[in-house]
Amino acid sequence: MNVQETDREHLAAFLLAMRSQGGVEARLMEAVEAVPRRLFLPDIKGNVYTAESFPLPCGETIGSAELAWRCVMAMRIQPDSRILEIGTGSGYTTALLARMGARVTTLDRYKTLSKLAAQRMTTLGIENVTVLTEDGSLGWAEGGPYDRVIVHGVFEKLPKAFSDQMASHATLLCAIGPERGAQRLIRHEKAGSRFEEEVVGTVWWVPLKAGLAARL
Incomplete structure (x- = not known):
């Protein structure tokens, strides 16, 4: 069995596991099926859908495929959502x-990473x-306000810069907690000048680094 056939089997098992969780909307299932994870992990041997x-x-x-879809699901994205993502990484969640x-x-x-991610979007025909390549430690005000924001990093508390870039009734997903150890993955729902918070999981993310990388 070649890599493509093996990946299809692993994807089928992964989709079945997603479906068994309940409450996963069909649009998300279709997105996971349409985005081949192997494209984002070309040098990895074996099952790229494992929980690692x-x-x-x-x-x-890059976090696990399960973490990626759980993050996307937690954001409750609508077809007209304007989304800001901080920490492109491989571009899989993107x-x-x-x-x-x-x-x-x-x-x-x-x-x-930005260059590779952009190439993968082109390969998949994704135009939106x-x-x-920018410092996202304080968000990206130029494109705001945003309906949905995801930050692949941890804060001690949510910086005001991010809340200022969110539209009314927007949602932001990030980790809150210590730099080391388990952190709470929290969905922040903006309601006027205040936030309603809901813990949706546990992660072990690192703080965002400010500035652009000097060489890489």
């Missing part, structure tokens, strides 16, 4: 977001994504 993280260039990592929303602006401080 994988290394990326520039010393970064592609899922693009399949779900109207427009995605995604930032990464590493030009290597803008990939930027």
Whole structure:
């Protein structure tokens, strides 16, 4: 059995596991099926849908496929959602977001990762994504306000800069907690000048680094 056939089997099993969780909307299932994870992990051998993280260039990592779809599901994306993503990484979650929303602006401080992610969007024919090599530690006000924001990083508390870039009734997903150890993955729902918070999981993310990478 070749890699393509094996990947199809692993994807089928993964989709079955997703369906067994209940409450996963059909649009998200279709997005996961339409975005081949192998494209984002070309050098990884074996099952790319396992519940583990994988290394990326520039010393970064990509979380599990399950974490990706759970993050997307938690954001409750609508077809007209304007989305900001901080921490493009491989671009896998970016592609899922693009399949779900109207427009995605995604930032990464590493030009290597941004370039590879942009190439993958082109390969998949995804045109509703803008990939930027920028410092996203304080968001990206130029494209705001946003309906949905996801930050692949942890804060001690949510920076005001992000809340200022969110539209009314917008949703932001990020980790809150210590730099090391387990953190709460929290969905922040903006309601006027205040936030309603809901813990949707546990993650082990790292703080965002400010500035652009000097070399990579």
